[in-house]
Amino acid sequence: MLHAICYISTASSDFNDTEIAGLMAKWKQKNSDLDIKGILLFSVGNFFQVLEGEKAKVLELFSGVMKDTRHTSIIQVLGQDVVKGSLDGYKTEHITRNFSRPDLIRDYCEAVKGMDRTIQEQLKKFLETFIDTRVF
């Protein structure tokens, strides 16, 4: 059984560009080894993550992520069994000041387009909220 999780959280400390790029690359590799697909965005101190894969693996990973002291205020907005795998690989992005909102929404909605229609709509709303509540 496949399972999908989405959450939003706040970084506990200021990560610089190099640190965040290093962590994202390391986690991307680990997820690839576990055949876990997803999205990880970092924007002005906040994370947005979607994880999808074999249920036991996703739940085990998420249980470690929840205990990780590098972030706090974790709000899980999706936790659902999914019938068929729908995400393609693992996309990560550090959203900085000069980003194109329409391009970002389009790219990430494209990434989830294989998912159940209701989940897609929910994720799109969370993604838009995540992007629009950024305060510089």
Ligand SMILES: Cc1cc2nc3c(=O)[nH]c(=O)nc-3n(C[C@H](O)[C@H](O)[C@H](O)COP(=O)(O)O)c2cc1C
């Ligand atoms: C916001 C956030 C997202 C994370 N995402 C992942 C992830 O997608 N994959 C992963 O392996 N670890 C991720 N981690 C790290 C895990 O919490 C944890 O440190 C790691 O899985 C433990 O692996 P280790 O015991 O082998 O070091 C994330 C941590 C944070 C703070």
